[in-house]
Amino acid sequence: MMRRAHPAALPSLAALPARARGALSALALVASSLAALAGCARDRAELPPGMLVVTQEQTGSWVRNFNPLTTAAAARWPTLAGVYEPLFVFNSVRSEQVPWLATGYEWHEGNRVLRVTTREGVRWSDGQPFSARDVAFTFQLMRRHPALDRRGVWGFLAGVRVIDPRTVEFVFQRVFIPGFDEVAAQLIVPEHVWRDVQDPVTFANEQPVATGPFTEVRAFRGQVYELGRNPHYWQPGKPAFEGLRFPAYPSNDRANLALVFDEVEWAGNFIPAIDRVFVGRDPAHHAYWFPLTAGVVYLYANTTRAPFGDVRVRKALSMALDRNLMVDVAAFRYTHPADATGMSESYAAWRDSAAAAAGDWVSHDPAGANQMLDRAGYPRWRDGVRRLPDGKPWRWEVLCVSGWSDWVRASQVIARDLREVGVDATVRTYDFGAWFQRVQEGDFDLSLGWCIEGPTPWHMYRWLMSSATIKPIGQASAGNWHRYSSSAADSVLAAFETATDPAEQRRLSSAMQRLFVAEAPAIPLYPNPTWAEFNTRRFTGFPSAENPYCDPSPNKMERGEILLVLTSLRPR
Amino acid sequence: MHYLLRRLGFYLLAAWAALTINFFLPRLMPGDPASTLFARFKGKLDPAAIEALRATFGLTDAPLWRQYLTSLGHVLQGDLGVSIAYFPSPVAEVIGTGLGWTLFLAGSAVIVSFAIGTLLGVVAAWWRRGWADSWLPSTLIFVGAFPYFWLAMAALYVLGFTLGWFPLGHAYSDDAVPGWTWAFTADVLRHAALPMTTIVLVTLGGWLLTMRNTMISLLGSDYVNLARAKGLPSAQVALRYAARNALLPSVTGFGMALGFVLGGSLLTEIVFSYPGQGYLLVQAVRAQDYPLMQGIFLVITLAVLGTNWLVDLIYLWLDPRTRDAGS
Numbered sequence: 001m002m003r004r005a006h007p008a009a010l011p012s013l014a015a016l017p018a019r020a021r022g023a024l025s026a027l028a029l030v031a032s033s034l035a036a037l038a039g040c041a042r043d044r045a046e047l048p049p050g051m052l053v054v055t056q057e058q059t060g061s062w063v064r065n066f067n068p069l070t071t072a073a074a075a076r077w078p079t080l081a082g083v084y085e086p087l088f089v090f091n092s093v094r095s096e097q098v099p100w101l102a103t104g105y106e107w108h109e110g111n112r113v114l115r116v117t118t119r120e121g122v123r124w125s126d127g128q129p130f131s132a133r134d135v136a137f138t139f140q141l142m143r144r145h146p147a148l149d150r151r152g153v154w155g156f157l158a159g160v161r162v163i164d165p166r167t168v169e170f171v172f173q174r175v176f177i178p179g180f181d182e183v184a185a186q187l188i189v190p191e192h193v194w195r196d197v198q199d200p201v202t203f204a205n206e207q208p209v210a211t212g213p214f215t216e217v218r219a220f221r222g223q224v225y226e227l228g229r230n231p232h233y234w235q236p237g238k239p240a241f242e243g244l245r246f247p248a249y250p251s252n253d254r255a256n257l258a259l260v261f262d263e264v265e266w267a268g269n270f271i272p273a274i275d276r277v278f279v280g281r282d283p284a285h286h287a288y289w290f291p292l293t294a295g296v297v298y299l300y301a302n303t304t305r306a307p308f309g310d311v312r313v314r315k316a317l318s319m320a321l322d323r324n325l326m327v328d329v330a331a332f333r334y335t336h337p338a339d340a341t342g343m344s345e346s347y348a349a350w351r352d353s354a355a356a357a358a359g360d361w362v363s364h365d366p367a368g369a370n371q372m373l374d375r376a377g378y379p380r381w382r383d384g385v386r387r388l389p390d391g392k393p394w395r396w397e398v399l400c401v402s403g404w405s406d407w408v409r410a411s412q413v414i415a416r417d418l419r420e421v422g423v424d425a426t427v428r429t430y431d432f433g434a435w436f437q438r439v440q441e442g443d444f445d446l447s448l449g450w451c452i453e454g455p456t457p458w459h460m461y462r463w464l465m466s467s468a469t470i471k472p473i474g475q476a477s478a479g480n481w482h483r484y485s486s487s488a489a490d491s492v493l494a495a496f497e498t499a500t501d502p503a504e505q506r507r508l509s510s511a512m513q514r515l516f517v518a519e520a521p522a523i524p525l526y527p528n529p530t531w532a533e534f535n536t537r538r539f540t541g542f543p544s545a546e547n548p549y550c551d552p553s554p555n556k557m558e559r560g561e562i563l564l565v566l567t568s569l570r571p572r
Numbered sequence: 573m574h575y576l577l578r579r580l581g582f583y584l585l586a587a588w589a590a591l592t593i594n595f596f597l598p599r600l601m602p603g604d605p606a607s608t609l610f611a612r613f614k615g616k617l618d619p620a621a622i623e624a625l626r627a628t629f630g631l632t633d634a635p636l637w638r639q640y641l642t643s644l645g646h647v648l649q650g651d652l653g654v655s656i657a658y659f660p661s662p663v664a665e666v667i668g669t670g671l672g673w674t675l676f677l678a679g680s681a682v683i684v685s686f687a688i689g690t691l692l693g694v695v696a697a698w699w700r701r702g703w704a705d706s707w708l709p710s711t712l713i714f715v716g717a718f719p720y721f722w723l724a725m726a727a728l729y730v731l732g733f734t735l736g737w738f739p740l741g742h743a744y745s746d747d748a749v750p751g752w753t754w755a756f757t758a759d760v761l762r763h764a765a766l767p768m769t770t771i772v773l774v775t776l777g778g779w780l781l782t783m784r785n786t787m788i789s790l791l792g793s794d795y796v797n798l799a800r801a802k803g804l805p806s807a808q809v810a811l812r813y814a815a816r817n818a819l820l821p822s823v824t825g826f827g828m829a830l831g832f833v834l835g836g837s838l839l840t841e842i843v844f845s846y847p848g849q850g851y852l853l854v855q856a857v858r859a860q861d862y863p864l865m866q867g868i869f870l871v872i873t874l875a876v877l878g879t880n881w882l883v884d885l886i887y888l889w890l891d892p893r894t895r896d897a898g899s
Contacts (some may be wrong), residue, residue: 061670145627202659
């Protein structure tokens with residue numbers, strides 16, 4: 001039985017025990033302070049003068065690590081481009097190596113020895129002079145600690161020695177010209193600091209001593225850190241501004257919000273409908289440039305499985321695809337369909353337009369594709385699905401990564417288009433780890449994928465069609481997941497490895513492109529843009545479509561390109 | 573005492589089981605940290621790096637059971653290993669950065685919510701069919717039924733983004749210097765206000781309803797009637813007699829909620845960019861950071877077990893029957 005409480009029985013505050021009274025007044029305090037807090041409006045903080053605010057990494061809070069040699073992607077973003085510097089900076093827009101800590105290089109002894117001249121007058125941020133000794137020390141350190149050798153230079157180097165304070169000599173195991181690009185991109189650390197480091201692999205390097213434009217850690221807190229300029233920077237008058245500032249944003253959305261609100265001035269994020277969302281808010285200062293230099297998205301067909309070993313099938317499948325629709329649906333029209341060379345715009349200087357024009361198998365032609373497959377002997381049965389000669393139906397899954405929405409949408413277009421030419425295709429999304437394992441081990445029929453990039457077409461084509469990159473099915477391979485090779489490609493790639501003459505390199509690059517166009521080892525879909533947004537309210541000099549002096553994205557840190565931007569920006 | 577020891581034994585067993593599951597579960601995921609990291613670069617990193625990465629992280633091909641024994645030994649020595657996502661920081665240090673904020677935000681939210689909710693429950697039960705009783709429970713249950721994610725986003729959008737009353741995220745202003753100053757404390761409170769309010773709003777209804785219902789059933793019991801008949805002051809009857817006993821189920825819930833504080837504020841931290849444990853956990857899973865995942869799960873496990881232990885103790889104090897059974 002329930003008893004109804006009489007209203008008069010409600011305890012008055014005075015009648016409450018002392019403990020409860022304390023709790024109640026604490027509650028009242030909390031409530032009133034909440035109300036007071038709600039009352040004060042958000043003051044939109046003015047950005048600190050002279051400091052460029054950048055967002056590139058997404059994290060909840062910063063961990064202080066400025067180790068430029070660690071492979072673990074654990075170092076803060078500017079470590080790779082801004083604090084430490086490489087011998088040469090690679091400008092991917094102009095396809096050229098820009099002398100940086102080195103001023104030049106020469107091949108000797110039948111191209112087995114690379115002699116690099118280091119720059120005079122460069123000083124470390126603690127005032128000590130930089131010399132060839134530091135370069136040799138850095139490479140020796142990587143030899144002793146393979147965990148630091150992120151480019152695998154000791155796979156082709158035999159030794160490194162100092163000739164004089166301005167010259168360092170690299171002895172190669174064999175003639176291997178593309179090895180220069182890897183040596184050139186290596187960040188150099190000071191011998192006088194690093195020789196005393198116990199374990200350079202786990203060294204967090206909290207106070208970096210470096211040659212770059214920004215080396216002084218002015219503040220480091222969980223949510224924001226600041227780098228100030230190097231007092232001894234070797235380029236006179238540069239950098240032209242005080243420093244860099246990095247707020248921590250845990251998600252893309254949060255970073256984009258900050259960008260829209262003028263709280264961030266340089267970012268490399270994907271933003272859908274950027275003209276409306278970002279530029280529209282302040283057309284005078286909000287700008288972006290998305291050059292198509294981030295590598296091409298490919299559809300890989302596993303050539304160890306029938307019928308993908310047949311070049312006619314690969315070409316026909318490619319012709320079935322409506323790349324324009326893919327660009328609209330999957331890539332927000334930020335890009336255009338790839339051509340048959342499979343090269344992104346970062347290889348513009350190498351592109352052979354005749355080879356590209358010969359590749360008619362990237363234009364949308366379902367009727368032509370059907371004809372080609374009929375003639376190749378893969379009959380379409382009454383159920384509309386083609387069969388292999390042994391009667392097995394063409395029932396395949398198109399693999400992609402769940403959550404990578406651009407890929408998922410592209411796969412859906414692909415599956416739909418393939419059904420038009422008699423393939424019973426379905427999209428199958430996997431969690432990232434599972435997907436990567438399957439493609440690496442060659443356990444797939446069709447899959448979307450990226451391609452491996454580098455400064456020359458050799459890097460890319462080697463991972464698309466060289467027998468040197470093939471691993472047996474079941475063994476993980478970092479590239480060439482489709483396991484394609486041809487002897488013609490092998491010999492052209494081998495010739496490129498020994499060619500030093502630019503004209504010869506160009507000729508070989510054209511030969512690679514013609515081979516790729518003829519053989520269609522993989523099916524290129526569309527080049528990816530590199531994302532770069534900037535706010536020019538306080539700083540000018542960002543690369544843009546009008547002034548394309550280098551890649552504009554803060555994400556391009558693998559070969560030091562960001563240094564070109566940091567040394568070009570000027571405060572208003 | 574015997575009762576407490578028996579409980580302790582049970583907790584040790586539970587901790588061991590959790591440790592074991594923590595070890596094996598992440599390793600059942602396909603892939604490994606090195607290839608996950610490599611793949612994040614989508615072709616921008618030279619394939620040679622994958623070997624360097626394996627060497628860096630010390631990934632071995634030793635049999636799983638041996639890895640398990642080694643890891644168990646390290647945990648017993650208090651060594652949680654080195655994080656992969658935040659390499660080369662030790663896991664204990666990485667967790668340390670987030671733990672304090674999560675404890676503060678979610679912990680105080682649970683306490684505030686429990687205190688207000690329970691008090692409102694008492695009020696609603698005592699003043700049954702009054703204004704508070706007819707409107708509060710239904711309104712709060714209605715609010716609590718919103719998906720938390722949605723409510724938090726809506727609050728952030730309206731109160732933070734459109735009106736600009738609250739900061740859009742983080743635990744304190746970027747330029748505030750942490751320290752025990754009034755300015756910093758006020759700044760922290762200002763940043764915690766919105767996330768905390770949203771948590772309190774969605775959890776309040778539960779506390780209120782539990783308390784109200786238990787209290788109402790107790791108000792009809794004989795000993796309460798006896799207390800009234802003795803002519804005790806109604807405040808004493810309400811709080812000492814009815815509320816204290818009605819508190820029992822709520823205290824269990826409170827203990828559970830406190831224990832889950834460390835793992836459960838994931839959505840809050842992501843929506844409000846709050847630098848806590850939940851965000852770390854998401855990072856760890858994304859990067860297949862086994863040591864960090866294990867470390868966080870361990871902390872959550874210990875927190876749940878620890879608060880349960882506390883609840884046991886409180887029970888001994890609140891409910892004399894357990895004392896009798898124990899001795």
